[in-house]
Every structure is written in structure tokens, then in C-alpha cells.
Amino acid sequence: xxxxxxxxxxxxxxxxxxxxxxxxxxxxxxxxxxxxxxxxxxxxxxxxxxxxxxxxxxxxxxxxxxxxxxxxxxxxxxxxxxxxxxxxxxxxxxxxxxxxxxxxxxxxxxxxxxxxxxxxxxxxxxxxxxxxxxxxxxxxxxxxxxxxxxxxxxxxxxxxxxxxxxxxxxxxxxxxxxxxxxxxxxxxxxxxxxxxxxxxxxxxxxxxxxxxxxxxxxxxxxxxxxx
Amino acid sequence: xxxxxxxxxxxxxxxxxxxxxxxxxxxxxxxxxxxxxxxxxxxxxxxxxxxxxxxxxxxxxxxxxxxxxxxxxxxxxxxxxxxxxxxxxxxxxxxxxxxxxxxxxxxxxxxxxxxxxxxxxxxxxxxxxxxxxxxxxxxxxxxxxxxxxxxxxxxxxxxxxxxxxxxxxxxxxxxxxxxxxxxxxxxxxxxxxxxxxxxxxxxxxxxxxxxxxx
Numbered sequence: 001x002x003x004x005x006x007x008x009x010x011x012x013x014x015x016x017x018x019x020x021x022x023x024x025x026x027x028x029x030x031x032x033x034x035x036x037x038x039x040x041x042x043x044x045x046x047x048x049x050x051x052x053x054x055x056x057x058x059x060x061x062x063x064x065x066x067x068x069x070x071x072x073x074x075x076x077x078x079x080x081x082x083x084x085x086x087x088x089x090x091x092x093x094x095x096x097x098x099x100x101x102x103x104x105x106x107x108x109x110x111x112x113x114x115x116x117x118x119x120x121x122x123x124x125x126x127x128x129x130x131x132x133x134x135x136x137x138x139x140x141x142x143x144x145x146x147x148x149x150x151x152x153x154x155x156x157x158x159x160x161x162x163x164x165x166x167x168x169x170x171x172x173x174x175x176x177x178x179x180x181x182x183x184x185x186x187x188x189x190x191x192x193x194x195x196x197x198x199x200x201x202x203x204x205x206x207x208x209x210x211x212x213x214x215x216x217x218x219x220x221x222x223x224x225x226x227x
Numbered sequence: 228x229x230x231x232x233x234x235x236x237x238x239x240x241x242x243x244x245x246x247x248x249x250x251x252x253x254x255x256x257x258x259x260x261x262x263x264x265x266x267x268x269x270x271x272x273x274x275x276x277x278x279x280x281x282x283x284x285x286x287x288x289x290x291x292x293x294x295x296x297x298x299x300x301x302x303x304x305x306x307x308x309x310x311x312x313x314x315x316x317x318x319x320x321x322x323x324x325x326x327x328x329x330x331x332x333x334x335x336x337x338x339x340x341x342x343x344x345x346x347x348x349x350x351x352x353x354x355x356x357x358x359x360x361x362x363x364x365x366x367x368x369x370x371x372x373x374x375x376x377x378x379x380x381x382x383x384x385x386x387x388x389x390x391x392x393x394x395x396x397x398x399x400x401x402x403x404x405x406x407x408x409x410x411x412x413x414x415x416x417x418x419x420x421x422x423x424x425x426x427x428x429x430x431x432x433x434x435x436x437x438x439x440x441x
């Protein structure tokens with residue numbers, strides 16, 4: 001910092017005040033850049049691992065994945081999806097056979113945006129898994145959308161056509177119905193609505209079952225990340 | 228003598244002038260993130276790091292910082308430490324970081340930290356300032372933990388995520404919701420003040436007995 005100046009009763013010059021703040025800001029800026037740069041690789045790796053774990057959770061049996069985006073009328077595999085570009089993940093088993101899509105979706109919940117990832121099996125038109133990635137639902141009530149094992153298990157074979165309907169607990173009678181959580185009706189309906197909306201948005205863009213993009217040979221970046 | 232002085236600065240923050248129980252400072256993180264013991268510990272550690280780090284710097288540079296811009300300088304120093312704590316938690320314990328959410332950046336606005344810089348660190352030598360900061364931070368951590376533990380045990384039937392009761396235990400869901408924070412804090416403050424009152428009464432009795440004995 002500046003050269004030491006004795007505490008004097010006369011007020012110091014404006015120049016000195018400006019310099020003190022400028023130097024403090026400069027040192028602070030350097031420290032912040034340092035910590036940002038040094039933690040960035042870990043943070044990116046953590047996020048990639050979290051996503052990978054979530055994809056593997058919502059698509060049972062998957063061992064490889066790749067990011068897919070809709071460009072020029074077809075789904076293509078990419079390494080780095082563009083910013084703000086909707087992306088879904090294709091899941092493949094060990095023999096490189098296509099298993100299903102993992103679709104990230106978000107929408108308003110009871111408190112704040114709920115972000116989820118759901119597994120979609122296009123041949124049977126089934127939701128095969130659901131994982132909440134981000135939510136601020138009320139602890140003890142709305143947070144059951146990811147803490148209630150029975151509710152989460154309800155998404156393991158749920159028909160999505162014509163759409164999913166959340167019904168009062170214990171009254172599920174059709175394959176496209178799921179029991180809402182008692183005490184978290186708004187949050188459970190929100191999750192169902194988010195899936196329905198995302199499905200409606202993607203349905204026209206997905207290729208007919210059987211002609212999904214194959215996993216690429218060189219695709220190690222997205223599958224190895226975070227291992 | 229010197230040793231006693233540092234010890235005195237340390238212990239006053241933990242007990243007599245405890246930032247939460249005696250000064251009732253830092254209420255925002257206190258009520259917001261204490262719905263589980265692990266969140267309370269993470270918040271306490273982050274505050275510890277920021278408070279001790281900024282007290283050390285503020286005290287070391289106290290003769291260089293002109294008093295007209297001292298508050299701005301304190302805030303710059305505190306904000307830098309908070310940003311460091313924020314990124315470190317995000318990299319090391321992303322789960323806890325997610326739970327604490329916006330309350331980590333808000334440590335900047337914790338009046339406990341700015342208050343210690345203005346009231347203590349900017350006036351006393353570095354060694355005492357650091358001892359004072361450690362005392363206050365430990366006091367804050369103890370307060371957060373006692374609230375977090377009570378709320379998690381009653382509201383979630385667990386402590387540090389380990390289930391304590393059988394499935395028959397009816398959870399007090401309200402304890403992990405915001406009102407639970409107010410209830411628990413109120414009860415703890417009541418106890419703390421009752422204890423202080425009793426102690427003063429006892430000391431008075433002793434003094435009276437001594438006087439009449441003479």
C-alpha cells in the first residue's frame with residue numbers, strides 16, 4: 001500500500017484517498033481472478049460429473065452419453081452445445097445401442113424455478129426416470145419431489161402419451177397417471193407440467209424411433225469428463 | 228499479562244459478548260441457513276475465514292487506511308475474502324454450496340464482520356485483533372451449530388444427516404421451516420438471559436453476604 005503517513009488531524013488529500021481505494025481494488029481484483037482461475041477446472045469437472053451421474057440415473061443401463069442439439073431440421077451430436085441452445089442427451093449401452101434421451105427441462109415451481117432431467121424411451125413413449133437438478137421448494141413439504149422415493153420411483157415407467165396427469169394419492173388407474181405427493185400437490189403438479197411441456201416442445205424434433213444419431217467414435221470428451 | 232490479554236479477547240467473543248446470544252448480530256444467516264447442522268457448520272466456517280482474514284488485514288493496515296475511506300476499504304477486503312470462500316466452497320463441497328445459495332455472498336453484509344472491523348480491528352494491534360476475530364467467529368459458529376443441531380434433530384430426526392429416531396418419530400416439520408428458526412432462537416436467547424440474570428443475582432448475594440459479614 002502507500003507509504004506510511006502519520007495520523008494527522010488535517011484531512012489527507014483527495015489524491016491519497018483515491019490511490020488507497022484504487023490500490024485496494026486492484027489487489028482485491030487480482031485475488032479474485034486468482035481464486036476464480038484456480039477453482040474453475042474443479043467446478044467445471046464437478047458440474048460435468050453431476051450431469052453425467054444424473055443422466056445415468058434417469059436412463060437405467062446407460063454407459064455412454066453424448067449431447068444432442070436440433071440443427072437444420074435434424075438432431076446432431078455436438079461436443080459443446082452453443083449458449084442458450086436447447087440440448088438433450090442421448091444415452092447408449094455398452095454395445096453402442098441407443099437406449100433413450102435424457103431431457104433437461106425447467107419451469108416454475110412453488111417457490112422458484114425447478115430444473116429437472118428426465119429419461120425418455122421413444123419406442124415405448126415412456127418416461128423411465130426423473131431427477132430434480134435444482135429446486136428451492138419448501139423443506140419438509142415441496143422438497144419431497146426429490147426426497148420421496150415412492151414418488152421418484154413412479155417415473156420409472158410412466159406413459160407420456162397423450163400427457164402425464166398427476167392424480168390424488170392412491171387413485172392412479174392409467175399408465176399415464178402418477179400419484180401426487182400429499183402436502184406437495186403444487187410442486188408435484190409443477191414437475192409433471194414441466195415434463196409435459198418439454199415433451200411437447202421436443203416431440204416434433206425427435207427422429208422416428210430407430211433412426212437416432214449413433215454415438216460418435218471420437219466421443220470421449222463428454223463421456224470421460226469427471227471420471 | 229500479554230497472554231491473559233489475548234485469552235480475554237478470545238473468550239469474550241465465545242461467551243460474554245457472544246455475537247448472537249449477547250449482541251444479537253448476524254441474524255440473517257443465523258435464521259436462514261441453520262435448518263441443518265452441516266449447513267450451520269459450513270456457514271460458521273466461511274464466516275470464520277472471512278472474519279479472521281479481514282481482521283488481520285484491517286489491523287495490519289490500520290495506519291495506512293485514511294479514516295475518510297475506511298468503510299469502503301473494509302468492504303473491499305471483506306468482499307474479497309467472501310468471494311474466495313464462495314469459490315472454494317463451490318469447488319470443494321458443491322452440495323453444501325447449493326444449500327447455502329445466496330447466503331454466502333451475503334456474508335459481506337453480515338454486520339458482525341463489519342462491526343468487528345470498525346469497533347476492534349481498526350484500533351488494536353494485529354495480535355489482539357486476530358484473537359478477537361477468532362473468539363467472535365467461534366462464538367458465531369457455536370451459536371449457529373446449537374441452532375442447527377436443535378432444528379435438525381426435531382425437524383428431520385437426524386444430526387449431520389444420521390438418523391436418530393425410529394420411523395415412528397413424528398417430525399416437527401415447522402422446525403426446518405423459517406418459523407422454526409425464530410422459535411429456537413427465542414428459546415435459546417431466553418435461556419441465555421435467564422442464566423445471566425441468575426449469575427448477576429448470585430454475585431449480588433455474595434457481595435451482600437460479604438458486606439454483612441464485615
